[in-house]
Amino acid sequence: MRTAYSVETVRTAERAAMARLPEGALMQRAAAGLATACAQVLGRAPGRVYGSRVVLLVGSGDNGGDALYAGARLARRGAGVTAVLLAPGRAHAGGLAALRRAGGSTAGAPDGVRLIERADLVVDGIVGIGGRGGLRPEAVPLAEAAERARAAVVAVDLPSGVDADTGEVRGAAVRADLTVTFGAHKPGLLIDPAREYAGSVRLVGIGLSLDEVPVLEALQHADVARLLPVPGAESDKYRRGVVGIAAGSARYPGAAVLAVSGALRGGAGAVRYVGPAGDAVIARFPETLVSDQGPKRAGRVQAWVVGPGAGDDAGTVAEVVAADVPVLIDADGLRLADAGAVRARTEPTLMTPHAGEAAALLGVSREEVEGARLESARELAGRYGATVLLKGSTTLVAGADGGAVRVNATGTPWLATAGSGDVLSGLAGSLLAAGLSALDAGSAGAYLHGLAGRVAADGAPMGAHDLAAAVGVVWRDVRG
Template identity: 70%
Template sequence: MRTAYSVETVRAAERELMARLPEGALMQRAAAGLAAACAGRLRRTRGGVYGARVVLLVGPGDNGGDALYAGARLARRGAAVTAVPMDPERTHPGGSAALRAAGGHLARAVPQRADLVLDGLLGIGGRGGLRPAAAALVERIPPGVPVVAVDLPSGVDADTGEVAGPAVTADVTVTFGAYKPGLLIDPGASRAGAVHLVDIGLELPSPQVEALQHADVAGLLPEPTATSDKYRRGVVGIVAGSAQYPGAAVLAVAGALRGGAGAVRYVGPAAEAVLARYPETLIGPGRVQAWVVGPGLGEGRAGEVAELLAGDAAVLVDADGLRGLDAAALRARSAPTLLTPHAGEAAALLGVSRESVEAGRLDAVRMLTQRYGAAVLLKGSTTLVASGGAAVRVNPTGTPWLATAGSGDVLSGLTGSLLAGGLSGADAGAVGAYLHGLAARRVGGPLLAQQVAEALPDAWQDTRHP
């Protein structure tokens, strides 16, 4: 499991540790890890540190201090290090002195010839969009030169991944003590590049955000045992498709058949299309452990959604099923409930704009789970899964090629199948998104939604091999 912590949590852990260590010790740990990561990068790109031209962008706080001390370490190994302070009056004094003593120097303009740029403008003390002095330095980063962000890319909100205005786009982010949510959630995540964690000895409580990894997923997958039969493995019912959108039914069934349930039942007007493609499908109403309702349903079928929500099986509501959802009916349920909106559907459920959901995905998913009293999977680049007050899960797999018609239908079938296998709403959502994203990566691109469904068994097996 990869875990991420809010600024408040990280600050508290830092205070606690700093009280037990000599002054400046934490910053030295951070700078040592940062310098080692930069040296590794320079070794790969140009064979070594000696003679490398390194530029430090230095902000007014401790983030700038980290960059300066790391720069001093690189200078002692023979790099030509130039620091450009955002505000020469407010630059970490110890860091500046250390850099000078190591042979580095300070400048006002950003040198345009460089082998590496360190972004030490803002770390977890950054607030709101970059102010003009910081933005001006970011604009002057020479194109094509690798950028290492110190703790997080400046301009990214550490707690949410929000990016208000200009921000650094890094090749590598060297983060200290703990991942920050903004490094895992878009738009921030796509600014961070490869994230490298430096242990500085923090002791941390439970995380605010977490990302499953192969072993976590493998541990949650419902696998048959010697005593299994198809009913014990769970039956998933799919209520999807319409005369207008029969394909959504076929694709949801395609996902459901690969999600580990013992049987897939289909209820709706696209039975012929479903059977033609998947003769394994049971047709017509019957008992199930979990329902998937919504893909390609079209308008005027809210009654079917309400009926399923009034029952005692688990329910996943997707796409057209999400229209006009009754929050009170959802809150009254005791069986697992999972909503799987994309940003547009989430916006309608919250009564806000799609843009605000996309800019603040973490807030949006938390609000949805609170308002509807259900687990929520918010689709998109970096899919999020929230339920109750637990850590929000961010999906680390996937590819932008998934932004293609029908891939969401495969996801809802797959995830419903996992619900039928006994997983909770949050676990089914996180595991479903993980496998779906892994399958899509296996296919590559451009991809068809049905290819994602076909790659699911291989993705399932992949999770067993770290």
């Protein structure tokens, strides 16, 4: 599992490490890892390290010191290294001396754009993890030049101008091809919009001891494999769990079909469907148990999914919300569900909004949600007393208990297609019925859903039905 920690936690761990290590050892470890990564980037370019032109963008903090010491290592390998000093009087003295001893040179910010245009590699050491609110005006032309240039851009710890704790980008920021981060991942490297600025992320261990609860968790194959339900010798369809799907309408029968398609592939032993699209569901999936008598008379289930394509059927939504089993609320169900009734539930609740739906629930603009995804997911979870799966290019799953938020980035832009969310609802609801917690069902469902999107699209447009069909493929891959 990949974990990310707050700036405060990382700072505390750094102070503890510096107290037990020789002076400067921590920075030298970071610089060594950074220099190695830069050399590897240059090694894939025509010039390689020797004779290559490297430009360091150096601010006034330790972040700039890391860049200077790494630049000194590259200079000793034959690179031509120039440090553009944004605050010449406050640059890290030890790093600056090391660079000069190694044959590197310095320049002022006015010369930066010209140097960047001729560089093979640009190293962003402008602002460290304590930066807030975007780049200062004098750094903006340098960031813009780096984005235009043919040079590769490597960020030190995180791209300058992004918020390390929240992933927010409140102004101009550096766009990196590679971010080399030290000691621990920072939340902003895993959450959009900041994640888009980070490029590939490489973690360099520098000997930090991190005993605090992480801010973010990102599941990997092994983590998801441990969560996925596997039937035993004594299992039958009822012991494996039955998921109820209350979805669809005369206008949107396809939503019901797609939610059922996801549910059938999500680990539960049986799927009950309730709603007006029964004929369409049976025609596509004859194994579904269909009822037109409403949720209360549909038969026993271990979890409900309500809302996809429901139109204005507030009665069905209210009936499901009142059920004493885990419930997943999606799409129209989010709009129709009574907030007080959701908060009053004693069984787990999983809400799965996209940014627009989350904005409507919070009473803010969609842009506010997209710009502050972590804060929005936490706020929704706390307000409704529910687990919230906030869909997006990085999906966040936040529990009402305020613990670590799960982040998932397995998806693909091709998932932005009609019906994709309906498949996710059925899939995650089925995992709920199979016995997973709301946090685990949302996290594992999002992980499989994203991987299935990659497999189904394979670089080309796909339909939601293709997505559902690929779930079994990625399930076997994860389990394997």
